[in-house]
Amino acid sequence: MRRIYLDNAATTPVDPDVLRAMTLYFSENYGNASSLHREGQDARRAIEDSRRIIAKFLGCKPEEIVFTGSGTESNNAVLKGLAFSELGKKKNHIIATTIEHHAILEPCEFLEKQGFKTTILKVDSNGLIDLKELDRNITDQTLLVSIMHGNNEIGTLQNIEEIGRICKKKNTLFHTDAVQTFGKYDINVKKMNLDFLTASAHKIYGPKGVGLLYIKQDLKNKIEPLLHGGGHEFGLRSSTENVAGIVGFAKAVSICEKRMRNDAESIKKLRDKLIGGILKIEKSRLNGHPTLRLYNNANFSFQGIEGESLIMHLDMAGIAASTGSACSTKDLRPSHVLTAIGLDHVTAHGSLRLTLGRSTTQDDIDYAIKTVDDIAKNLRKISPFK
Ligand SMILES: Cc1ncc(COP(=O)(O)O)c(C=O)c1O
Numbered sequence: 001m002r003r004i005y006l007d008n009a010a011t012t013p014v015d016p017d018v019l020r021a022m023t024l025y026f027s028e029n030y031g032n033a034s035s036l037h038r039e040g041q042d043a044r045r046a047i048e049d050s051r052r053i054i055a056k057f058l059g060c061k062p063e064e065i066v067f068t069g070s071g072t073e074s075n076n077a078v079l080k081g082l083a084f085s086e087l088g089k090k091k092n093h094i095i096a097t098t099i100e101h102h103a104i105l106e107p108c109e110f111l112e113k114q115g116f117k118t119t120i121l122k123v124d125s126n127g128l129i130d131l132k133e134l135d136r137n138i139t140d141q142t143l144l145v146s147i148m149h150g151n152n153e154i155g156t157l158q159n160i161e162e163i164g165r166i167c168k169k170k171n172t173l174f175h176t177d178a179v180q181t182f183g184k185y186d187i188n189v190k191k192m193n194l195d196f197l198t199a200s201a202h203k204i205y206g207p208k209g210v211g212l213l214y215i216k217q218d219l220k221n222k223i224e225p226l227l228h229g230g231g232h233e234f235g236l237r238s239s240t241e242n243v244a245g246i247v248g249f250a251k252a253v254s255i256c257e258k259r260m261r262n263d264a265e266s267i268k269k270l271r272d273k274l275i276g277g278i279l280k281i282e283k284s285r286l287n288g289h290p291t292l293r294l295y296n297n298a299n300f301s302f303q304g305i306e307g308e309s310l311i312m313h314l315d316m317a318g319i320a321a322s323t324g325s326a327c328s329t330k331d332l333r334p335s336h337v338l339t340a341i342g343l344d345h346v347t348a349h350g351s352l353r354l355t356l357g358r359s360t361t362q363d364d365i366d367y368a369i370k371t372v373d374d375i376a377k378n379l380r381k382i383s384p385f386k
Pocket of ligand 1: 010101148150152177178200209210
């Protein structure tokens with residue numbers, strides 16, 4: 001049976017050109033980048049070339065890119081790393097938002113237990129933070145503001161440039177989790193006044209298990225490493241480098257750079273058709289901002305329908321979809337993002353996230369709309385929520 005993959009926010013397939021670029025570093029060029037011989041130096045060159053490609057893409061210096069094992073690791077590295085190096089000093093306050101990924105919220109909870117104070121800013125019904133509230137909450141104790149760029153569940157895009165301006169004015173450090181926007185939108189870390197940025201390769205047709213943390217040059221000595229050891233990645237992330245993964249990440253970025261405008265236009269057009277079609281279904285609503293949202297994201301709630309059942313029936317009909325974040329699919333509590341935008345528990349349980357990618361076609365969208373409609377009708381007949 002034909003499969004339609006509408007879960008590109010969870011992960012994307014590795015681009016064939018990325019895979020080709022990586023293969024060489026599993027086979028012929030297997031050297032350890034720390035070795036002095038030719039095999040090692042070939043690996044080192046591949047890593048540094050990759051670093052340059054990605055740095056150019058972000059508008060920063062190559063030395064400001066630290067390769068990590070994931071977006072989760074980068075988020076942990078910046079929050080805990082900064083907090084540990086500031087331990088016992090003046091600044092002990094961190095600001096985040098209610099709709100951050102668990103890889104931000106959990107480190108915040110952990111740091112609270114270590115004596116740090118956190119302010120978790122609320123968002124409005126579209127998922128946007130109040131910039132004035134952010135401004136008001138920054139004090140001279142504030143060590144870091146960490147606010148995501150694009151939300152992985154509802155797609156809402158925050159005004160990162162303005163947040164950057166506020167943090168600069170208030171002399172506070174600013175980190176953004178850009179896992180869902182990196183490679184999809186123009187991001188220039190200098191123009192956006194970013195001190196730290198997190199990205200992950202597997203969301204942009206690169207391999208799983210590779211991430212990066214942009215750290216502004218003069219702040220590198222303010223981050224206590226999570227991993228101590230051989231001093232790799234400027235002493236900030238000891239571990240023998242994942243050469244093939246890093247090469248794949250850079251290749252994925254080069255492809256994004258070339259395709260960025262086309263992808264954005266064509267995927268948005270299909271996504272808008274999807275939203276239009278699904279909203280014709282009885283008692284459906286769109287979650288997240290109507291316009292300030294990731295161009296590949298659609299998130300709906302259906303009254304009287306249980307999201308998990310919808311996903312299972314869609315899967316049987318050949319469609320891969322999700323109720324929200326892939327990381328919390330085993331968690332039966334409603335999504336913290338949907339409750340943060342004010343959805344009651346029943347409505348939040350009836351959610352469906354469809355995220356498009358490069359391979360999505362008009363036929364896929366037509367089929368998805370019709371299938372969701374059919375399944376919703378059938379599920380409503382047997383729903384205990386009626
Ligand atoms: C916004 C956001 N942050 C962080 C992560 C974690 O990234 P990784 O899967 O590379 O650990 C994800 C993954 O879904 C995400 O969507």
